[in-house]
Amino acid sequence: MNHGNERARLKLVKKGLALLGAGLLSAQALAAKPLVHDAEFYVLQKQNAERWAAEDKDLDAxxxxxxxxxxxxxxNIVYILIDDIGFGDLGSKTLNMIRGYETPSINKVAREGMRMARMYTEPSCTPTRVAMMTGRQxxxxxxxxxxxxxxGFGLAGKEVTLAxxxxxNGYNTTHIGKWHMGDIKEAxxxxxxxxxxxxxxxxxGQLTIYHDDAANEEISVGIGxxxxxxxxxxxxxLRTDASxxxxxxxxxxxxxxxxxxxxPGERWTEKKYEEMNYRYQEQAMDHLRKLAKEDEPFFLNYWPLYPLTGPRTAYDEYTTPNGGxxxxxMKLVDKWIGDMMEEMETLGIADNTIVIxxxxNGHFTKYSPQSGYSPMVFRGGKGATTEGGVRVDAFVRWPGIIEADSVVGxxxxxxxxxxxxxxxGGAYDDIPRDRIxxxxxxxxLWLNGDTYGRRDYVFLYNINALEAVVKEQYKLAIPGGKMDNAILADFYDLFRDTREEKPVSTEIGAWGGAKFVRMLQRHMMRKQKYPSEGPATGMPYDGISNQRPETKAAVQEFLFMMQTPKM
Amino acid sequence: MNHGNERARLKLVKKGLALLGAGLLSAQALAAKPLVHDAEFYVLQKQNAERWAAEDKDLDAxxxxxxxxxxxxxxNIVYILIDDIGFGDLGSKTLNMIRGYETPSINKVAREGMRMARMYTEPSCTPTRVAMMTGRQxxxxxxxxxxxxxxGFGLAGKEVTLAxxxxxNGYNTTHIGKWHMGDIKEAxxxxxxxxxxxxxxxxxGQLTIYHDDAANEEISVGIGxxxxxxxxxxxxxLRTDASxxxxxxxxxxxxxxxxxxxxPGERWTEKKYEEMNYRYQEQAMDHLRKLAKEDEPFFLNYWPLYPLTGPRTAYDEYTTPNGGxxxxxMKLVDKWIGDMMEEMETLGIADNTIVIxxxxNGHFTKYSPQSGYSPMVFRGGKGATTEGGVRVDAFVRWPGIIEADSVVGxxxxxxxxxxxxxxxGGAYDDIPRDRIxxxxxxxxLWLNGDTYGRRDYVFLYNINALEAVVKEQYKLAIPGGKMDNAILADFYDLFRDTREEKPVSTEIGAWGGAKFVRMLQRHMMRKQKYPSEGPATGMPYDGISNQRPETKAAVQEFLFMMQTPKM
Known part of the structure; x- marks a missing residue:
């Protein structure tokens, strides 16, 4: 049982009183205090503030x-994040068909909700998940x-997550499945x-490649x-497996x-990975049922591990013409999502739950074409800041509030x-104001539809290198993330050239180069004001109550290896 | 007024009598006489004849x-063939959106009908149009x-077209727009x-590039x-323009x-090309209205010239975010198609007309990205036998008979x-039986839906070179169309690798190579039995009643140039 609503009220009152006591803010200003955004946002805000304010009144109503x-x-919020799935893999029967498989359950959600046709992520798992949970790149x-x-590193405890x-603010919160933000407790x-x-x-990687089954198939070489x-x-x-x-x-x-x-003493196998996947699906369903019965609204994160999988065995049945x-x-995950959507109907929560x-991020192209997937509409996959790495299928369903069968660009x-x-979720005021x-x-965008978005840009980082800047339909790709080269960078029109194969210059390079360099400068100056920090570091696995002896030994070995530079 | 039905009956009776007289065929066998197909068809027929026969009874009913x-x-049949439009350009709002334009009218037809997600054409305009009209590659x-x-060449008169x-068999027949099967009368x-x-x-090409406007923009160099x-x-x-x-x-x-x-004496311009496009749209609409009033069913071919166009002028408005x-x-053509669909509703023929x-063929990539289009899901464009050259969007609508909102793979x-x-259309018996x-x-497929198709193969020719063979999800790409290399050719899984970028071999190359080589051999031996012929040749423009003096002079010059090798 969670008494979040009451806690939140108390917290807000306390916070307000403290600030009021310090003479810093009026109660009204407290609520209205704006978020701290990147420089580019203020360029847009200056030009659109009036329209946005009018919209906001209606939205609040x-x-x-x-x-x-x-x-x-x-x-309620159910957030389902699927691993390494490129643009066009989900939600379209036509694109399903040309790949020889189907995702009928997700396609149904797409038809019942809004398709965000231009959703950008980060180029790999950890950063995308961190961005979603913290609102920060x-x-x-x-x-x-x-x-x-x-x-020995991970997401710092001082980051303030959506959960x-x-x-x-009164939500019950559950996370099931992949997390991948570090092996230290605070993360x-x-x-x-x-x-x-x-x-x-x-x-x-650890769960599907670092085991004897994968080694036997020579997917990993000599592990185990x-x-x-x-x-x-x-x-x-060197060659220890996940066990x-x-x-x-x-x-x-x-x-x-x-x-x-x-x-203790057991070895990790593909069979165990399969059990883990089924267990998470069962737990997601169980928790959904439990959460639906509570008085409070809920936030359920379900991040499946599949479709990533280890080697096929001779016993696996083929269930799709593609067979990758x-x-x-992915077909199985789609079925599981279908089960979950059905369960929400049964529980009577289909209409008061936002499902995303x-x-x-894009495909793990290393495993193409055996995986059954290879990039189509956009170029590149996981780890790339070409659109293929960072454009994904994304759907949001909220019956009666978000228009069914809509697509936004x-x-x-x-x-x-x-x-x-x-x-x-009523938690806007608790978003921290001391950081970008x-x-x-x-x-x-969700409530009013196409053209009502409030973003016309994305900065595309690969780890800490800024590799590309997107604004409207244009993309400046910075070679190797080296800012000094920006004026010589390739400039693409993403509408006309989704795969970034034909840089344009005569038409828009000149103004584009200059405009984009100024955009970069604004972004970098803003970073000076709000400097980037490293991750939290700590003792791996501390916080696991039943560590196995072999795990403890592995941590000791890790710690020794970290010390060798100082020897 | 057309008395085709009666004519057809008479013709069939005459043909039957003649053959009966010759003791060749019973009346029943006459109707049942099978078509002559390529070798591969008989492989499929042998394995599926029983099922097909059962289906056919229901289909006939x-x-x-x-x-x-x-x-x-x-x-009625309305066949709308759009030039140089690659897969994914039409019929999908999501794919529209990522390109910054929309085709709402065609998308509506797609939703009201069947989407053939795996439609193959020939790799360029003329061969695709010939294949559709003659049933022959x-x-x-x-x-x-x-x-x-x-x-001085074109489609031979002895080819028997669908028209x-x-x-x-009683249809009134009208063709409006692009034809492109030669400049000799019989074609x-x-x-x-x-x-x-x-x-x-x-x-x-002649209409949009061979004129002063294109030359002024240096789209064509030194024409005019x-x-x-x-x-x-x-x-x-050498440098004469289209005039x-x-x-x-x-x-x-x-x-x-x-x-x-x-x-006579006038010059061809982009303005005239624009007028021609608008004229064809008006004529298509006029003829639609006229044909709808007749007692006979009709076959209307409307093959627009747009979206191909000449240079943008300073006076052209931008009507899409893409702007190519x-x-x-294409946006305009979509509107025109919308007008036509609406007119069919008004005329009360929406439900008894098949609209395709x-x-x-794929994009004319030479004009990417200025055209606004570049290949996405498949690799290559017009002129290529990679899937990007030969896979197109294709929709068929027949309310009440063909399932709405369906997709077939x-x-x-x-x-x-x-x-x-x-x-x-009741003309099956008039398909010639003396040729492949x-x-x-x-x-x-149309009436029963997905998996009811009767083809699992395509031979992909580029002019007269067989460059690739597709069967099920596999594609053998033959380097340079040289058959001797077939066993060394690249082998692709099109489901797993739509862009043909990662040839597979260890899994399926061995059996695939052998199976596909035998398929090629069957195909080639069949060609020996039914040898290919050249096109018809003749006097260009003979059959135009009002040839302009400059046109006559151009023909004379052409004829002279054709004679020079013999001099």
Missing amino acids: TLEKFKKSNGGKPP PHRNGMGNTAVDIS EILSE WPNFQGFDYAAFPIHQQ DNNYDDRYTMDRW AMALGVEGTRNKPVKEVGIK NYVEK IMGD DIVHVADLYTTLARI IDGLDQTS | TLEKFKKSNGGKPP PHRNGMGNTAVDIS EILSE WPNFQGFDYAAFPIHQQ DNNYDDRYTMDRW AMALGVEGTRNKPVKEVGIK NYVEK IMGD DIVHVADLYTTLARI IDGLDQTS
């Missing part, structure tokens, strides 16, 4: 009306890099605002105990987590979900 | 029932090449079965009278045509329209 009709509560908090293996601010979902979380500490000739081996930690790492854990808010699904191993699992389904960045859902929030409020 | 409900007549009749400039056989639509035709003799320094010129015919060529003509069945829209010059015209809308080739429409018909009957 609509949201208020919804709340009244919903027993005084804002809507991860170059600001050191989370641009994808954590692999034992690493935290929704929780503060974990149950320490970042979720009342309950079940998740693997690491990402699917019996898959290489060790006559030259001196460092027995010695912490795997799936579960826990409640701010409490140590418990590892499940593997016992990711495609096959989207990919987290406005630019949206995944960080915008943070700000938009905070506003809709990249996420812009897109409530108007 | 459905078609008969429709006829009864339609005053004893088969449906143009390597069989010398029409694989796109006729440019004055050429001819529908006309024989023209009004000599190939159309009661009335209005069309340019040449394609849009005042666009180059002629101090080195000895051959004054000296025959342009738009109109005429009735088997009668000489009359040139319209240009007077082809995209802008499709592209004729079966392979269809544009030649299949010939056979399918012949069957539906590549077009397969896809009535079952």
Whole structure:
């Protein structure tokens, strides 16, 4: 049971009183205090403030009306984030067909809701997930890099997640599935605002490649105990598989987590990975049922591990004409999402729940074409800042509020979900004002539709290098992220050339170059005012109550290896 | 007024009597005499004949029932073929949006009808149009090449077009717009079965590039009278523009045509091209109204010239965020199609008319990105046998008979329209049995939906070279069309790799190579039995009643130039 609403009220009163006491702010100004955004936002705001203010009045009225009709509560939120799925893989029967598989459940959601045709993410899993949860692009908090293996870093506790601010405002919060924001305790979902979380500490690389099954298929070369000739081996930690790492854990808010699904001495296998996937689906369904019964609204994060999968076995049935191993699992994930949508109907919460389904970045092209996927409409995949790396399918469904079967062409960045859902969930005032929030409020886009977006730009970072800048239909691609080269960079018209294959220059390069360089300068000067920080660091796995001996040994080895530079 | 039904009955009786007289065929066998197809068809037929026969009984009943409900007549047919439009350009709001323009009218037709997600054409205009009209791939009749400039060849009179056989069976037939099957009389639509035709003799190259406006923009280099320094010129015919060529003509069945829209001494301009486009749209609408009033069913071919267009002028308004010059015209063509669909509603013929809308081949990539289009889902454009050259958007709408909002993934080739429409139009028995018909009957696909197609292969020719073979999801790409290399050719899985970028070999190359080579051998041996022929040749423009003096002079010059090798 969560008493968030009351807690939130008390908190707001306290905060207000404190500030009022300090003579800093009037009560009205407190609520109205604007977010701190990137420089480009202010360029747009200056030109559109009046229109936006008028819209906002109507939007507030609509949201208020919804709340009244919903027993005084804002809507529930179900956020389903699918791994490494490129643009065009979901939501379109035609594009399904040319790939030889179908995603009927997601296509149905797409038809019942809004398709955000121009959703940008970050180029890989960790940064996209961080951007959604914190409203901040991860170059600001050191989370641009994808954590692999034992690493001792993660999302800092001082980041303020959507789960935290929704929780503060009365939401029950649950996270199930992939998290992938580090192996240190403060980074974990149950320490970042979720009342309950079940998740693997690491990402699917560890879970699908670092095991004997993958080694036997030569997907990973020589990982594991019996898959290489060790006559030259001196460092027995080099080729360890996932068995010695912490795997799936579960826990409640701010409490140590418990590892499940593997016992001391056991080896990690593809079968165990499969069990983990099915377990998360069951848990997502169970928690959905539990959350639906509570008085409070809820925020359910369900981030499946599939479609990423390990090697096909001789026992796997083919269920699609495509037959690629990711495609096959995507079909399963689609079915699971269908089950969840159906369950929401049964539970009577289909109409007061916002459902968002989207990919987290482009394809993992290393596994094309065996995965069944390869980039189509856009060029590049995961890890690239070409559109293929950062444009994804994205759908939002909120019956009666968001127009069914609609498509919007406005630019949206995944960080915008943070700000938009905070506003809709009544948590806008708890978004921190002491740091840059990249996420812009897109409530108007959702409620009013196409052309009502509030973003016309995206800065595309690859880890900490700014590789491209998008504004409207134009994209400046900066070679190697080297800012000094910006004036010589390639300039693309993304409407006319979705795959960034034919740079334009004679028409728009001249003004584009200059305009975009100024945009870059504004962005960089803003970064000087609000400097980027590194991630939090700490002791890996601290906070797992039942660490296995082999896991403890692996951490000790990690710590020793970190010390070697100083020796 | 057309007495086709009666004529057809008489013809069939006569033909039957003659054959019966010769003791060759019973009356029943006459009707049942099968078409002559390519070898691969018989492989499929052997394995599926029973199922197909059962389906065919039901299909015949459905078609008969429709006829009864339609005053004893088969449906009208409106066939709209759009030039150089790649896959994904039409029919999808999402894909529209990411390009910055919309095709709402065509999208509506797509939703009201069936989307053939795997429609193959030939790789350029002339062969695709010939395949549709004759049911034969143009390597069989010398029409694989796109006729440019004055050429003295064209579609042979002995080819039996869909217009001819529908006309024989009671249809009124009209062709408006692009034809592009040669500059000799016997090739023209009004000599190939159309009661009335209005069309340019040449394609849009001549109409949009060979004129002073294009020369002034340096789109064409030095074409025309005042666009180059002629101090080195000895051959004054090299750089002639379209003004000296025959342009738009109109005429009735088997009668000489009359040139319209240009007077002797006048020069061809982009303005005139624009007028021609608007004229064809008006004529298409006028003829639609006229045809709707007749007692007979009709076949209306409307093949717009836009979206291909010449240079943008300073006076052209921008009507789409994309703004590419082809995209802008595509928006106009979409509006025109919308007007036509609306008119069909008004005329009360929306429900008894089959409407087909499709592209004729991939993008003219030479004009990317200025055209506003560049290939997306598939690689390559016009002139290529990669999927980008030969996969197009294709929709068929027949309310009450073809399921609305359906998508089929079966392979269809544009030649299949010939056979399918012949069957539906009651003209199946008039398809010639003395030659290979590549077009397969896809009535079952249209009426029964996904997986009911009768084709699992396509032979992809570029002019006369067989460059690729598709069967199911596999494609063998033969380097340079050299058959001897087939065993070394690249082998692609089109579901997993739509852009043909990652050849597969370990999995399927071995069996694929062998299976595909045998498929090629069957195809080639069949060609020996039914050898390919060249196109018809003749006197260009003979059959235009009002040739301008400059046109006559150009023909004389052409004839002289053709004789020079013998001098």
